[in-house]
Amino acid sequence: xxxxxxxxxxxxxxxxxxxxxxxxxxxxxxxxxxxxxxxxxxxxxxxxxxxxxxxxxxxxxxxxxxxxxxxxxxxxxxxxxxxxxxxxxxxxxx
Numbered sequence: 001x002x003x004x005x006x007x008x009x010x011x012x013x014x015x016x017x018x019x020x021x022x023x024x025x026x027x028x029x030x031x032x033x034x035x036x037x038x039x040x041x042x043x044x045x046x047x048x049x050x051x052x053x054x055x056x057x058x059x060x061x062x063x064x065x066x067x068x069x070x071x072x073x074x075x076x077x078x079x080x081x082x083x084x085x086x087x088x089x090x091x092x093x094x
Contacts, residue, residue: 001067003034004074007091008062011055014083021082029077034065 014022026033039062042053053059068074074092 001069002074002094004066004068004071005093006064006066006074006078007060007093008064009060009091010057011061012057018083025081025083028080029066032066032068032077034067036062036064038062 026036039060040055042060044051044053055061064078066074066077068077071092071094074094078092
């Protein structure tokens with residue numbers, strides 16, 4: 001098994017029903033999930049300086065690290081997440 005990082009961009013507050021579906025999905029991948037996290041805020045550091053990065057619709061808001069056979073399987077797992085509808089996009093990286 002290989003490790004993949006699923007990056008969550010953007011966020012809209014889910015309804016209680018959506019939150020329940022999301023929790024059910026996380027339970028269904030518990031044997032594949034290595035770690036997950038919420039990224040509430042941060043800073044962008046470049047040669048031009050530093051700027052605050054807010055949490056919200058157009059920012060990196062969380063991640064899930066999981067195990068899968070290959071990138072196609074990791075994508076399939078990410079696509080099955082019901083909360084994808086309330087995020088801007090999921091990006092999967094090995």
